Amino acid sequence: MKLSGVPDLTLAFSNHRLIDDASLHPCIRFLRWKRERVLSFIPPDGRFCLFKYHITSLNPLTLPIAIRHNIVLREQGSRFDLVVTPKTLGRPMDSVKLTIQMPASVSNMNVTPSAGRASFDSTSKLFQWDIGRIEPKHANPTLKGNVSVTFCYFPTQPLCSTLCACLFKWFQLHKQ
Incomplete structure (x- = not known):
């Protein structure tokens, strides 16, 4: 101009x-x-x-999604359960995808998602759950399954040191 x-x-x-x-x-x-x-x-x-x-924000940032987990890694029978709960006050979420870097001791995962697709790369130890769209009126997406673990670590080394990333699109109108 x-x-x-x-x-x-x-x-x-x-x-x-x-x-x-x-x-x-x-x-x-x-x-x-x-x-x-x-x-x-x-x-x-x-x-x-x-x-x-x-x-600066006047209100602390609150994420519109909650992830509850129950991950138990044992030599005999390991479990892996996830529940994704939207906190979007009735608005849908799009392109929801969870990525979890599993510990090196995890050799395989056999999981069943209630929505979307789940995959595990045994080389990179990367677990991905592509949920897609979450509608607020539907049941919360869940994932349950078994984890195969090989223990070749020293006892002092942590078995479960995971990092979880959650990507999503959520459109919200600005409130004043």
């Missing part, structure tokens, strides 16, 4: 309380920023950085 003449501009924010740690260009009227939290300025010639800032 190109402006001609000497424009006097004012920018207002819909929620200025979220703006934290602002760094203002010298052309911004500082007292007006402090008093009203608006950017009032006459722009200088050429390109320039008007405003740098951080955004």
Whole structure:
């Protein structure tokens, strides 16, 4: 955008309380920023950085999904149970996918999901459960099965050091 003449501009924010740690260009009227939290300025010639800032949330971040697990790794009979519960207040979730890096002692997994597809790569020890869409009115997706474990570790080494990643799409309207 190109402006001609000497424009006097004012920018207002819909929620200025979220703006934290602002760094203002010298052309911004500082007292007006402090008093009203608006950017009032006459722009200088050429390109320039008007405003740098951080955004903080007024509410702590709450994830719209909960994962309950029961993973028991034993030499005789290991179990693997997962339940995914949406906390989306009636809105569906799309493209839900769980990825779990299993410990090196896991040699195979035989699991049955109630929704989607599950797979285990015995080379990389990566377990993936592609659930897909979760509708809030339907039963929560569950996964149950058995895990084959080989114990070739020293007793002091942890058997179950897993990392779980959950990817999903959830569309929510912004509330003010």
